[in-house]
Structures are given as structure tokens and as C-alpha cells.
Amino acid sequence: MDVFIEKSNLKSGMTLKISGSKSETNRLLILQKLFGNIQLYNSSDSDDSEVLYKALNSNEKLVDIHHAGTAMRFLTAYYSMQPSRETILTGSKRMCERPIGVLVDALRNLGAQIDYLDKEGYPPLRIIGDRLKGGRVRLSAGVSSQYISALLLIAPFLETGIELELSNEIISMPYIEMTLSVLKEFGISILFEKSTIKVESCRDITPRTFEIESDWSSASYYYAMVALSPIGTNLRLGSYKLSSLQGDSQLVSLFQRLGVKTIEIKGGLIEIIKERESQSSFIANLNDTPDLAQTLSVCCFGLGIECVLTGLQTLKIKETDRLVALNNELKKLGAEISITQNSLYLSSSKGMTSNVTIETYQDHRMAMSFAPLALLVPLIIKDSEVVTKSYKNFWKDIEKLGFVLK
Numbered sequence: 001m002d003v004f005i006e007k008s009n010l011k012s013g014m015t016l017k018i019s020g021s022k023s024e025t026n027r028l029l030i031l032q033k034l035f036g037n038i039q040l041y042n043s044s045d046s047d048d049s050e051v052l053y054k055a056l057n058s059n060e061k062l063v064d065i066h067h068a069g070t071a072m073r074f075l076t077a078y079y080s081m082q083p084s085r086e087t088i089l090t091g092s093k094r095m096c097e098r099p100i101g102v103l104v105d106a107l108r109n110l111g112a113q114i115d116y117l118d119k120e121g122y123p124p125l126r127i128i129g130d131r132l133k134g135g136r137v138r139l140s141a142g143v144s145s146q147y148i149s150a151l152l153l154i155a156p157f158l159e160t161g162i163e164l165e166l167s168n169e170i171i172s173m174p175y176i177e178m179t180l181s182v183l184k185e186f187g188i189s190i191l192f193e194k195s196t197i198k199v200e201s202c203r204d205i206t207p208r209t210f211e212i213e214s215d216w217s218s219a220s221y222y223y224a225m226v227a228l229s230p231i232g233t234n235l236r237l238g239s240y241k242l243s244s245l246q247g248d249s250q251l252v253s254l255f256q257r258l259g260v261k262t263i264e265i266k267g268g269l270i271e272i273i274k275e276r277e278s279q280s281s282f283i284a285n286l287n288d289t290p291d292l293a294q295t296l297s298v299c300c301f302g303l304g305i306e307c308v309l310t311g312l313q314t315l316k317i318k319e320t321d322r323l324v325a326l327n328n329e330l331k332k333l334g335a336e337i338s339i340t341q342n343s344l345y346l347s348s349s350k351g352m353t354s355n356v357t358i359e360t361y362q363d364h365r366m367a368m369s370f371a372p373l374a375l376l377v378p379l380i381i382k383d384s385e386v387v388t389k390s391y392k393n394f395w396k397d398i399e400k401l402g403f404v405l406k
Contacts, residue, residue, distance in 0.1 A: 001383070001384055001385055002357075002380055002381065002382050002383065002384060003380070003381050003384040003395065003405050003406070004378070004379075004380050004405070004406045005371065005374035005378060005379055005380070005381065005403055005404065005405055005406075006374070006378050006404040006405075006406070007374060007375075007376070007377055007378045008374050008375055008402055008403040008404050009375070009402050010225050010226070010229045010233055010235075010375060010401055010402055010403075011400075011401050011402040012229075012232070012233045012234055012235070013234060013235075013236075014235055014236070014400065014401050015235070015236040015237075015238070015269070016222070016235065016236070016237055016238070016397055016400070016401075017214070017237075017238045017239065018214040018215055018218050018219060018237060018238070018239075018391075018397075019042070019044050019045045019046065019214065019215060019218070019391065019392070019393070020042040020043050020044045020045075020212035020213065020214060020215065021044060021212055021213055021214065021215040021216065021217075021246055022044040022046045022048055022049055022070070022215055022217070022390050023070075023175060023178060023215075023217075023246060024044075024178065024182070024212045024213065024245065024246070025040070025043045025044035025046075025049045025212055026044075026048065026049055026052050026070045026071070026074060027074075027149065027153060027178065027179055027182050028040055028043075028182065028210055028212065029043075029049065029052050029053055029056060030052075030056070030074050030078060030153045030154075031153060031182065031183075031186065033056045033057075033078070034078075034153075034154070034156070034157055035186070035203075035205050037205065037206075037207040037208070038186075038205075038207070038208050038209075038210060039207075039208070039209045039210070040209075040210055040212060041209065041210070041211045041212065042211055042212045042213075042214070042239065043212055044212070044215065044390075045392050045393075046388070046389060046390045046391065046392065047066070047067075047068065047388045047389045047390075047392075048067075048068040048069075048070055048071060048389055048390060051065050051066060051068045051071050052065070052068060052070070052071040052074065052075070055071060055075055056075075056078070061086060061087060061088055062087075062088045062090070063075065063079075063087055063088065063089050063090070064090050064091060065089070065090075065091045065095070066091055066092050066095070067091065067092050067094065067095060067319060067362065067389060068091070068095075068389075069095065069098060069146065069318070069319070070146055072089065072091055072095060072098070072100065072123060073100065073103060073144070073146040073147060073149075073150045074146070074149070074150050074153060075087075075089055076089060076100060076103055076104065076107065076114070076125060076127065076150065077103070077107060077150035077151055077153065077154045078150075078153075078154060079127040079129055080107050080110075080112035080113070080114060080127050080129060080130070080132065080154075081112070081129060081130070081131065081132045081154050081157060081158065082129035083129055083130055083131050084129065085127075085128075085129040086126070086127070086128050086129070087125075087126075087127045087129070088117070088124060088125070088126055088127075089123060089124060089125045089127060090117075090123055090124035090125075091123055091124075092362075094319060094320070094362060095123055096118065096119075096122055096123045096124060097122065098122070098123075098317050099121055099122060099143070099317060100121065100122060100123060100125070100147075101120070101121035101122075102139055102140055102143050102144070102147050103139075103144075103147040103150055103151070104116075104121075104125070105139070106137045106138075106139040106147065106151060107132075107151075109137045109138075110132050110133070110134060110135065110137055110158070110162075111130065111132050111133060112127070112130070112132060113127070113128035113129075113130060114126070114127050114128075131159070132154075132158050132159070133158065133159045133160055134155065134158030134159055134160040134161050134162050134201065135158075135160055135162070135163065136162075136163040136165065137151070137162065137163070137164060137165070138164075138165040138166075138167060139151075139164065139165075139166065139167070140166075140167050140168045141166035141167065141168055141169065141170040141171065141195075142167075142168035142169050142170070142171055142313075143171075143314075143317075144171075144172075144314060144317070145170075145171060145172035145173070145175040145176050146175070148164065148166070148176050148179075148197075149175060149176060149178075149179040151164060152164070152176075152179045152180065152183065152197065152199055153179065153183075155183075155199035155201075156183070156188050156199060156200070156201060156202040156203065157201070157203060158201060159201060160201060161198065161199050161200045161201040161202075162197075162198070162199050163196065163197070163198045163199075164196065164197045164198075164199075165195060165196050166195045166196070166197070167195070169287075170195075171287055171288075171290075171311075171313070171314055172247065172287070172288060172289075172290065172314065173247070173287075173288050174246070174247025174248075174250070174288050174289070175247055176197075177245070177247075178245045178246065178247065180192065180197070181245050182245070183199065185208070185210070186202075186205040186206075186208060187202070187205055187206065188200065188202045188205070189202065213239060213240060213241060213244060213245070213246065214237070214238060214239050214240055215246070215390070215391070216240070216244060216246040216247075216248040216249045216251060217246075217248045217291050217292070217365075217390065218368075218390065218391045218394075219237050219240065219248075219251065220248065220251050220292055220295040220296075220369075221295060221368045221369065221371065221372060221394075222235055222237060222272065223251055223255040223258075223260055223272055223295075223299075224255075224295050224296075224298070224299040224302075224369070224372040225372045225375060225398075225401070226260050226272050226273070226274050227255060227258045227259060227260050227274065227278065227299050227302075227303065228299065228302045228303065228372055228373070228375045228376065229274055229375060230274065231259075231274050231275065231276060231277070232273070232274060233273070233274045234271055234272060234273040234274070235271070235272050235401070236265070236269045236270070236271050236272075237269065237270050237272065238267065238268050238269040238270070239267075239268035239269070240264075240268065240269070240270045241264065241268065242262070242264050242270070247288055247289050248289050248291060248292055250288065250289050250292075251289070251292055251295075254284060254289075254292065254296065255272075257278065257279055257282060258278040258279070258282065258299065258300075258303065259274055259275060259276045259277055259278045260272055260273065260274055260275070261273045261275045278303050278305055279305070280305055280306070280348070281305055281306035281307070281308070281348070282296070282300050282305055282306070282307045282308070283307075283308045283309075284296065284308075284309055284310075285309075285310045285311040286309055286310070286311045286312060287310075287311030288311075290311065290312055290314050290315055290318075291365065293309055293312055293315060293322065293326075293344070294322060294326060294365045294366060294369035294370075295365070295368075295369040296309065297309060297326055297330070297344055297346055297369075298326075298330070298369045298370055298372070298373065299369075299372065300346055301330055301333065301335050301346055301349065301352075301373075302352070302372065302373050302375075302376055304348055304349050304350055305348050306346065306347060306348045307344070307345070307346040308343070308344070308345050308346075309343060309344045310342060310343045311342065311343075312342050312343055312344060313341060313342040316341065318363065319361070319362055319363040319364070319365075319389075320361035320362060320363045320366070322363065322365070322366075323339045323341075323344060324339070325359070325361045325363065325366055326339070326344065327339045327344075328359070329356075329358050329359060329366070329370065330346070332353065332356045332357075332358070333352050333353050333356050333373070333377075334349065334351055334352055334353045335347075335349060336349065352373070352376055352377050353377070354377040354378055354379070355377070355378050355379065355380065356377075356379050356380070357379075357380040357382060358370045358379060358380065358381050358382060359382050360381065360382050360383045360384075360386050362383070362386055363386060364386045364387050364388070364389040364390050364391070365390075366386075367381050367383070367384055367386050367387050367394075368387055368391065368394055371394075371398060371403070374403060
């Protein structure tokens with residue numbers, strides 16, 4: 001279904017409660033299944049988390065995770081250490097175009113039995129589960145942090161734990177740190193020195209209740225809305241804390257440069273306020289926070305300022321090739337933009353084309369990152385339901401804030 005968004009005005013002073021972090025939820029779902037004595041509150045209601053939950057609690061041989069990339073990586077590791085279980089793990093057409101060879105090679109080195117059923121290095125996979133001993137394994141840290149997190153999450157249940165030696169530049173480091181922090185929360189012994197991570201075997205933990213913080217990636221779209229609004233506009237979002245495990249909480253400092261101030265207030269709320277105009281250009285390396293690239297580049301275009309983003313190499317293997325998608329859709333709106341394999345350059349601009357149809361490429365972040373531009377011009381978002389991948393109530397929530405949808 002497509003949605004037409006009339007040129008809208010943001011209602012200042014509103015409060016929104018946003019669903020739990022998809023990243024935290026997915027890590028904790030794996031640990032909950034392995035340890036069994038963990039209770040979760042404020043779990044993400046995203047499609048990705050629901051798919052992972054259902055897969056972990058299914059006895060079916062064929063498991064289809066559709067578009068859920070995190071589920072594909074985490075389940076590949078999880079099923080490989082489930083004795084006597086055979087699983088065929090597959091996904092959407094795009095998922096079967098996203099590489100997984102680095103993770104499969106690492107798991108094979110630990111003794112896992114995994115075969116490719118079609119193209120070498122890509123899903124679908126046949127996984128024959130077994131008791132993995134663990135030990136030392138080397139893998140590239142420059143492709144996807146999810147490969148590393150997938151191994152770390154199963155490490156406590158390997159006979160000898162795991163020692164990961166990481167080669168190449170580490171990308172999305174905050175997501176690895178999140179995984180390690182969650183493991184430490186349960187008393188699991190971890191040593192991280194230079195490029196080596198050691199996780200000790202540990203099959204017994206104290207029962208825990210874990211309240212999941214709301215998703216910072218989802219908050220980014222509201223930061224963009226406030227940035228594109230008049231000085232003095234403010235929103236309250238919950239439940240958040242500025243001392244967050246989530247890498248995308250870095251958007252607090254990034255949007256400070258675009259004129260948006262963040263204040264932590266009582267009750268798990270943050271208040272975001274447009275306190276001044278943005279700076280005239282925006283330059284950032286998003287190696288640690290690539291999921292913010294779409295929101296930031298689209299917001300900078302709306303503000304009419306120059307934008308230079310680097311560290312974007314992982315965007316090529318996301319739900320779509322996000323660099324190409326941004327290039328295509330921003331040009332429709334009148335942007336002067338150029339991309340490389342790992343960067344984006346956007347010239348400053350003074351105008352924007354109205355009533356443009358934005359293609360989403362089956363990518364939730366394309367839909368949500370372009371929606372704030374309706375504060376400036378009317379536009380159409382194709383296949384609007386893609387937002388359910390990470391944020392089911394996005395359209396309902398922005399209607400509460402004054403966006404007019406048809």
C-alpha cells in the first residue's frame with residue numbers, strides 16, 4: 001500500500017513511547033532460549049524480532065526468516081549447536097543475495113556442519129546441529145558485526161567457550177560492545193584485548209529480569225522531524241537513557257550539530273528541542289552507526305546543507321543497496337548527490353520537488369527516513385507497510401504528531 005503525506009506541521013510538546021530496541025531484543029531472545037531463566041519486558045514488536053522468536057520456538061525443519069538479516073545470522077550460529085537437529089534456513093529473495101560465508105566459515109572451523117543449498121556463500125543453508133567444542137577462530141570484522149555477535153551469543157554454551165581473533169578494521173563496534181555488555185550482565189566472563197575476544201563457557205546463570213530500552217534507531221526519525229521544524233519545537237520520547245548500550249544513541253551528538261538538543265528527564269523520557277539553526281555543512285564518519293545514514297542524509301537535504309558521510313561500506317549488503325537507493329530517490333527530489341562504495345556527498349540546495357513518489361526497495365528505513373520531508377513538501381511513500389520490519393506503529397505515531405496521511 002502506498003501512502004500520500006500532505007505537507008504537514010509537527011505538533012510541538014507531544015510525547016511518544018517507542019517499542020523496545022530490536023538489537024537488544026534479538027540478542028536477549030537468543031540468550032533467553034539458551035539459558036531459559038530470563039524474563040524480558042518492553043521487547044521489540046518489530047517483524048524481525050517476531051520472526052526470530054517464532055523460529056526459536058519452532059520444531060519445523062524449514063525455517064523462513066523472510067527479510068530479517070539479524071535472525072539469519074543469529075540463527076545460523078544457534079542451529080549449528082543444537083544436537084540432532086537438521087534445519088533448512090532460508091529467507092526472501094533479497095536475503096538469499098546477502099552474503100553469509102564469513103560466518104559459515106567460522107562456524108565450520110568450530111566443527112559445525114553447514115551446507116549451501118544454492119549459491120556458495122549465500123542462503124539457503126542446511127544446518128546439521130551438533131555439540132560444538134569451541135576454541136579459537138579467526139574472522140574478518142570488516143563485513144558485518146552481526147557475524148561476530150552471532151558467535152559471541154552461543155559462546156557460553158560451547159564446551160571450551162570461544163576465542164575470536166578479529167582481522168581488518170572493526171565496523172559497527174557499538175553493536176559488538178552491546179553484545180558483550182549483555183553477556184556481562186549475566187555474569188559471563190569476557191576478555192577483550194586488542195583484536196581478540198575471549199568468552200568463557202558458562203551454562204548456569206542467576207535468573208534475571210531485563211527491561212529493554214526503546215529503540216534509538218526509531219528515535220532518529222523524530223530527531224529529523226524536530227531538526228526540520230521551527231526553533232523551539234520539542235518532543236518527548238520514551239523510554240530512553242543517555243547512557244545507552246545502543247550504538248545509534250550517538251544520534252544525540254550528531255543531531256546536536258543540526259540544532260537539536262537532548263535533555264534526559266524523569267520517568268525514562270528524553271526531550272528533544274530545536275534550539276538553533278543547523279551548521280552550514282555536516283561531515284561524519286558512520287562506521288559505527290551506518291543505520292543512521294539514510295536519516296541524516298535526507299535530513300541534511302531537507303535543511304539545504306552540504307552533507308559528507310563516510311564509513312558506509314556495509315550499506316551495500318543491507319535490505320537493499322542503500323547507497324544506490326538514496327542516490328536514486330534524493331535525485332528525484334532535486335538533490336545533487338554522488339556516491340562511492342563507502343561514502344555519500346550531497347551538495348547544499350535551496351529547493352525541493354513536490355509530490356515525488358519515493359520507492360522503498362523493501363527497506364523499512366527508506367520509508368521512515370524520507371517521511372519527515374513531508375514537513376516541507378507533500379510526497380508519496382511506496383509500499384508503506386515495510387516499516388513493520390522494525391517499527392509497526394510508525395504511521396500511527398506520526399499521525400498523532402500532526403502528519404496528514406491518505
